[in-house]
Amino acid sequence: MNYAAYFAGNREKHLAELKEWLAIPSISALSEHKEDVNRAAEWLVQTLERAGLENIKIHPTAGHPIVYADYLHAPGKPTILVYGHYDVQPVDPLHLWQSPPFEPEIRDNKLYARGATDDKGQLFLHLKAIEAILSQEQSLPVNIKVCIEGEEEISSANLHHFLGANRELLAADAVLISDTELLGPGRPSICTGLRGLCSLDISLRTANTDLHSGTYGGGVPNALHAMAELLASLHDKQGRVTVAGFYDDVPDLTAEMRAELARKGTDEEALRQRLGLSALFGEDGYTYVEQTGARPTLEINGMYGGFQGEGTKTVIPCEAHAKITCRLVGKQDPQDILDKITRHIENHAPVGAQVSVVQREKGNPFTIDTSLPILQKAANAYERIYGVRPVFTKDGGSIPIVEALSRELSADVVLMGFGLPTENLHAPNEHFHLENFDKGLLTIVEFLQTI
Amino acid sequence: MNYAAYFAGNREKHLAELKEWLAIPSISALSEHKEDVNRAAEWLVQTLERAGLENIKIHPTAGHPIVYADYLHAPGKPTILVYGHYDVQPVDPLHLWQSPPFEPEIRDNKLYARGATDDKGQLFLHLKAIEAILSQEQSLPVNIKVCIEGEEEISSANLHHFLGANRELLAADAVLISDTELLGPGRPSICTGLRGLCSLDISLRTANTDLHSGTYGGGVPNALHAMAELLASLHDKQGRVTVAGFYDDVPDLTAEMRAELARKGTDEEALRQRLGLSALFGEDGYTYVEQTGARPTLEINGMYGGFQGEGTKTVIPCEAHAKITCRLVGKQDPQDILDKITRHIENHAPVGAQVSVVQREKGNPFTIDTSLPILQKAANAYERIYGVRPVFTKDGGSIPIVEALSRELSADVVLMGFGLPTENLHAPNEHFHLENFDKGLLTIVEFLQTI
Numbered sequence: 001m002n003y004a005a006y007f008a009g010n011r012e013k014h015l016a017e018l019k020e021w022l023a024i025p026s027i028s029a030l031s032e033h034k035e036d037v038n039r040a041a042e043w044l045v046q047t048l049e050r051a052g053l054e055n056i057k058i059h060p061t062a063g064h065p066i067v068y069a070d071y072l073h074a075p076g077k078p079t080i081l082v083y084g085h086y087d088v089q090p091v092d093p094l095h096l097w098q099s100p101p102f103e104p105e106i107r108d109n110k111l112y113a114r115g116a117t118d119d120k121g122q123l124f125l126h127l128k129a130i131e132a133i134l135s136q137e138q139s140l141p142v143n144i145k146v147c148i149e150g151e152e153e154i155s156s157a158n159l160h161h162f163l164g165a166n167r168e169l170l171a172a173d174a175v176l177i178s179d180t181e182l183l184g185p186g187r188p189s190i191c192t193g194l195r196g197l198c199s200l201d202i203s204l205r206t207a208n209t210d211l212h213s214g215t216y217g218g219g220v221p222n223a224l225h226a227m228a229e230l231l232a233s234l235h236d237k238q239g240r241v242t243v244a245g246f247y248d249d250v251p252d253l254t255a256e257m258r259a260e261l262a263r264k265g266t267d268e269e270a271l272r273q274r275l276g277l278s279a280l281f282g283e284d285g286y287t288y289v290e291q292t293g294a295r296p297t298l299e300i301n302g303m304y305g306g307f308q309g310e311g312t313k314t315v316i317p318c319e320a321h322a323k324i325t326c327r328l329v330g331k332q333d334p335q336d337i338l339d340k341i342t343r344h345i346e347n348h349a350p351v352g353a354q355v356s357v358v359q360r361e362k363g364n365p366f367t368i369d370t371s372l373p374i375l376q377k378a379a380n381a382y383e384r385i386y387g388v389r390p391v392f393t394k395d396g397g398s399i400p401i402v403e404a405l406s407r408e409l410s411a412d413v414v415l416m417g418f419g420l421p422t423e424n425l426h427a428p429n430e431h432f433h434l435e436n437f438d439k440g441l442l443t444i445v446e447f448l449q450t451i
Numbered sequence: 452m453n454y455a456a457y458f459a460g461n462r463e464k465h466l467a468e469l470k471e472w473l474a475i476p477s478i479s480a481l482s483e484h485k486e487d488v489n490r491a492a493e494w495l496v497q498t499l500e501r502a503g504l505e506n507i508k509i510h511p512t513a514g515h516p517i518v519y520a521d522y523l524h525a526p527g528k529p530t531i532l533v534y535g536h537y538d539v540q541p542v543d544p545l546h547l548w549q550s551p552p553f554e555p556e557i558r559d560n561k562l563y564a565r566g567a568t569d570d571k572g573q574l575f576l577h578l579k580a581i582e583a584i585l586s587q588e589q590s591l592p593v594n595i596k597v598c599i600e601g602e603e604e605i606s607s608a609n610l611h612h613f614l615g616a617n618r619e620l621l622a623a624d625a626v627l628i629s630d631t632e633l634l635g636p637g638r639p640s641i642c643t644g645l646r647g648l649c650s651l652d653i654s655l656r657t658a659n660t661d662l663h664s665g666t667y668g669g670g671v672p673n674a675l676h677a678m679a680e681l682l683a684s685l686h687d688k689q690g691r692v693t694v695a696g697f698y699d700d701v702p703d704l705t706a707e708m709r710a711e712l713a714r715k716g717t718d719e720e721a722l723r724q725r726l727g728l729s730a731l732f733g734e735d736g737y738t739y740v741e742q743t744g745a746r747p748t749l750e751i752n753g754m755y756g757g758f759q760g761e762g763t764k765t766v767i768p769c770e771a772h773a774k775i776t777c778r779l780v781g782k783q784d785p786q787d788i789l790d791k792i793t794r795h796i797e798n799h800a801p802v803g804a805q806v807s808v809v810q811r812e813k814g815n816p817f818t819i820d821t822s823l824p825i826l827q828k829a830a831n832a833y834e835r836i837y838g839v840r841p842v843f844t845k846d847g848g849s850i851p852i853v854e855a856l857s858r859e860l861s862a863d864v865v866l867m868g869f870g871l872p873t874e875n876l877h878a879p880n881e882h883f884h885l886e887n888f889d890k891g892l893l894t895i896v897e898f899l900q901t902i
Contacts, residue, residue, distance in 0.1 A: 029762035090764055096660070154762055181666070195665060199763045208727030209547070210878040213750045214646060214848025215632070217778050218742040221732040224751035225686060231679035276659030279803040281672040291669040299664045300675040301766050306753035307774060311480035311605055312650045312811055313541055314776050314849075315752050315877050323758060325765050327668050352730040360763055397665025398765075426766050427661040
């Protein structure tokens with residue numbers, strides 16, 4: 001069967017379909033987009049039907065729905081659970097987008113839209129690969145289950161519950177996920193590690209109202225000074241997190257681990273230039289690849305308080321807010337880390353400031369053994385389509401559900417990513433390079449046929 | 452002439468007029484309110500006409516207009532220039548207002564609205580005092596000029612130009628201003644010192660785009676960490692500003708000055724409780740009255756960057772912003788202080804962060820000698836209406852134009868305030884206690900008749 005010709009012939013139709021999906025602003029974090037998130041799930045139902053899948057069902061949850069489908073007609077063959085997500089990140093700052101985030105546009109063989117690479121675009125490859133095989137061969141070489149959620153960007157809370165309650169429905173030999181990256185154009189990789197995640201919000205209050213900076217200035221605490229001091233206390237000048245016990249469960253990097261990570265071959269100077277940075281900055285004593293793949297982080301994602309308008313407002317603000325996420329590695333436990341940060345914040349509250357913390361998301365770190373047969377088969381499929389063998393890497397990102405899927409289903413996890421590191425996911429001008437759209441379809445077909 | 456009866460008989464009418472003016476959202480800092488600022492100026496024209504003033508004119512400027520009027524029919528008598536402003540502060544955070552800021556409402560003998568006390572409400576007293584005397588006596592005991600600007604809350608840049616170009620038009624023996632406070636209910640004061648002001652905006656940039664906190668987290672600078680560190684570097688733990696040379700031109704407090712300031716009799720514990728603070732906080736080694744009256748400050752008025760929405764966004768922000776104002780005393784020069792802060796910010800830019808500074812407003816500190824006859828006459832007028840002699844105080848606020856009026860016109864300045872320290876100026880729920888509306892009218896009439 002000539003799948004290259006098949007996909008070439010259907011390319012325009014497939015891209016038009018994907019654009020339709022990308023036009024739905026399914027931002028899971030913002031409650032005003034709840035209906036859009038639902039529409040993105042409903043859009044999937046038709047697409048799964050068109051692919052030929054069976055038992056399609058939208059499972060409502062306490063949050064956004066989970067879409068399930070399967071095709072279980074390959075007795076004796078392994079069962080592969082395809083997982084992905086149809087929700088997307090928020091889009092601000094909107095003014096930095098060159099084309100509107102929900103008006104998909106192809107420029108220079110790249111498809112621009114929020115969700116283009118994370119994860120609608122990548123997930124779409126699986127749906128079209130399955131549709132291709134079924135339409136061309138009227139059967140699939142393996143048993144397929146599909147489970148697509150709408151809360152990956154807000155930590156998959158309801159999929160965690162669903163997974164616990166539906167182990168049999170989702171039971172599989174392996175989970176197949178495309179939500180990670182190539183190393184660069186033509187340089188495939190298979191991710192064998194993901195950092196865990198936890199998040200929290202800090203609020204801080206001083207007086208019971210904003211105060212005039214002339215009348216009161218100099219004699220009362222300022223919530224913004226207090227927040228700046230508190231946030232600055234979370235790292236030292238060497239980029240190390242200063243929260244007591246933060247590194248307790250982080251494994252030391254052996255020479256062997258450092259060598260494996262170095263094979264990724266990151267050009268730090270080229271990276272610095274591409275990002276427009278005057279300097280890279282991270283924890284002293286580690287390379288960039290180690291800092292982002294094998295070391296934990298604590299990042300402020302948002303910080304705000306006081307007057308943000310034009311001009312000047314001579315006010316002493318009484319409230320300040322910050323949002324923080326951590327990436328975790330090794331045996332770090334998200335709840336333990338959240339508790340340690342909460343203690344730090346309480347212990348470092350500046351004079352006159354009352355702090356409060358809301359603990360939010362939690363996801364464990366994940367790793368998988370590179371010698372497993374299914375990982376080697378995935379590597380073979382990449383090699384056949386891309387012409388080079390993929391590198392096994394550790395990704396700095398988090399897909400908290402990956403560790404849960406692996407643990408709850410006792411399944412291997414194949415992280416077969418087709419994004420590029422330059423595709424601005426979670427940022428303005430997110431896009432998906434269509435070279436990997438085309439090669440991704442063929443790689444997935446190849447993989448499914450050779451498991 | 453029984454002015455108490457006159458004002459009692461006209462009270463409802465006067466309050467209705469004032470409410471009409473307060474309903475105009477003349478926020479000078481926000482360009483979308485430019486038309487409202489104009490409307491507030493035009494409203495004044497009718498009111499000045501009704502008062503019986505002459506030569507009423509709206510003088511356009513490069514910014515918001517200046518309203519002038521006079522009544523010069525008392526040869527041989529002093530000329531008094533009444534100064535005030537018809538612009539108001541922004542209103543955010545709007546959700547903390549109990550009634551909308553531009554829908555004036557009287558509750559418990561207090562008039563709630565943005566501008567109620569700062570400065571429309573206080574300025575209005577002069578217009579009605581003049582109207583009262585003219586209507587009752589068909590003449591004024593002094594020559595009166597009125598100069599009302601629309602840019603006091605954004606540093607009076609165009610009034611400074613206007614003043615330089617119109618020294619003759621504005622020439623006066625004394626300037627009379629009501630834009631300051633009583634010490635408390637029934638405790639009048641005359642302000643004999645105002646702090647100077649300067650302001651600047653800081654922007655900070657790291658990468659050329661926001662970055663995914665998983666992919667890049669740990670290896671690149673975060674604009675919010677950098678801003679928190681930079682802002683935290685501006686003070687030490689003892690509340691002292693750490694900018695090199697910041698205190699160079701601040702006079703040491705003598706035992707005499709400390710004794711004079713202490714006469715204000717501030718109850719620090721009551722103040723702390725009223726503001727809902729767990730603790731007051733200021734520069735070590737000074738009392739609250741000294742900190743707010745005789746020491747300079749550096750306050751962050753706004754700070755923002757990254758995600759401010761609901762939920763979590765796993766992003767490394769590439770931009771952060773802060774707004775800063777300083778209050779100055781003694782011989783501190785606003786431009787010198789702005790330059791010193793700018794140097795500090797440039798010298799303390801964290802690794803990987805590019806900082807930029809926009810210098811904004813500048814106003815000199817002001818002081819006046821308490822033994823001047825006109826100040827003693829103002830004290831007499833207060834004493835006759837309030838029954839107690841006012842205290843001479845130093846106010847922590849800034850009316851940068853006061854020092855300029857005094858210097859350019861070689862005029863004394865009488866700061867005859869009728870606000871209360873609890874009236875939330877520059878904050879939600881600004882209001883004006885009507886006890887001082889009533890007594891203020893009588894005090895001004897008394898003062899004008901006895902100069």
